[in-house]
Amino acid sequence: xxNIECIDVGKSYLGDGIKTxxxxxxxxxxxxxxxxxxxxxxxxxxSTLLSLLGTLDFPTSGKILYDGEExxxxxxxxxxxFRFEHIGFIFQQFHLLPTLTALENVLxxxxxxxxxxxKIERAKEVLAQVGLSDKANSLPSQLSGxxxxxxxxxxxxxxxPDWLLADEPTGNLDSExxxxxxxxxxxxxxxxxxGVFFVTHDPKxxxxxxxxxxxxxGIVISDKTGERIC
Ligand code: ADP
Ligand code: ADP
Numbered sequence: 001x002x003n004i005e006c007i008d009v010g011k012s013y014l015g016d017g018i019k020t021x022x023x024x025x026x027x028x029x030x031x032x033x034x035x036x037x038x039x040x041x042x043x044x045x046x047s048t049l050l051s052l053l054g055t056l057d058f059p060t061s062g063k064i065l066y067d068g069e070e071x072x073x074x075x076x077x078x079x080x081x082f083r084f085e086h087i088g089f090i091f092q093q094f095h096l097l098p099t100l101t102a103l104e105n106v107l108x109x110x111x112x113x114x115x116x117x118x119k120i121e122r123a124k125e126v127l128a129q130v131g132l133s134d135k136a137n138s139l140p141s142q143l144s145g146x147x148x149x150x151x152x153x154x155x156x157x158x159x160x161p162d163w164l165l166a167d168e169p170t171g172n173l174d175s176e177x178x179x180x181x182x183x184x185x186x187x188x189x190x191x192x193x194x195g196v197f198f199v200t201h202d203p204k205x206x207x208x209x210x211x212x213x214x215x216x217x218g219i220v221i222s223d224k225t226g227e228r229i230c
Pocket of ligand 2: 168
C-alpha cells in the first residue's frame with residue numbers, strides 16, 4: 001500500500017525568463033484506496049499536481065512522500081521501477097500505440113518487466129474488466145473514443161498499480177460515454193482497491209467522488225470529503 005503526503009509542495013516553470021508558479025504550498029495527505037477528484041479552471045495547476053504525484057515530474061520546492069519515503073533524488077531506473085509498481089496513468093488523448101492491437105497495447109507496460117503472474121492471462125483479465133474481450137485483436141483506429149479510453153484504462157491497471165491517475169479522461173468524450181468511463185473507474189477503484197485521482201472540468205462528475213479538491217491559481221482552495229451534491 002502507498003499513502004501519499006505532499007509537504008509544502010511547489011512547482012515552478014521557467015521559460016523566456018518568466019517564472020510560472022504552477023502549484024504552490026500544497027499540503028495534502030492521501031490514503032491508498034481513496035477516490036479523489038481534482039477540479040478547477042484551466043491553468044489552475046491540476047495537471048502539474050497530477051504529474052508530480054505520478055513522478056512524471058518533481059517539485060521545485062517541498063517534498064512528496066510515498067509511505068514516508070521521498071523518491072525524487074534516486075536514479076531514473078529507480079523512478080521508473082517505482083512508477084511501474086505504484087502508478088497508472090490515463091489522459092484525455094488516449095495515447096494508444098496505433099500499430100498495436102488492443103491486447104498488445106494492454107500488454108505493453110509488461111513487455112520488458114519480470115512479473116510473478118502470467119502476462120497474457122492478466123492482460124485478458126483486465127480487457128474483460130473493461131468489457132472489451134471481443135476487441136482484443138482490433139487496432140485502436142477500429143475502436144470508438146470510449147472504447148479506446150477503456151483500452152487505455154486496461155493498460156493503466158494491467159501492472160496492478162496502487163494509484164490510477166486520470167487527467168481529464170472524459171474530456172474527449174460525449175457526456176454519456178464520459179459517465180460510463182467514470183463509472184468504470186469507480187468500479188475498478190472498488191474491485192482492484194487502487195486509489196484514483198480524477199482530474200475533471202465536469203462538476204457533476206467531480207461531486208461523485210468521495211473527496212473533491214478544488215484548485216485555483218496553483219493553490220488548493222477547498223478539500224471536501226464525503227459531500228455529495230447530487
Ligand atoms: P491545469 O491542468 O489546471 O490546466 P496546468 O498544471 O496545466 O493547469 O498549468 C498550470 C500553470 O503552469 C499554467 O499557467 C500553465 O501555463 C503552466 N505550465 C504548465 N506546464 C508548463 C510547462 N511545461 N512549461 C511552462 N509552463 C507550464
Ligand atoms: P491539460 O489539458 O491536461 O490541462 P494542457 O493542454 O494544459 O494539458 O498541457 C499539455 C502539456 O503542455 C502538459 O504537458 C503541460 O505541462 C504542457 N504545458 C502547459 N502549459 C504550458 C506552457 N505555458 N508552456 C509550456 N508547456 C505547457
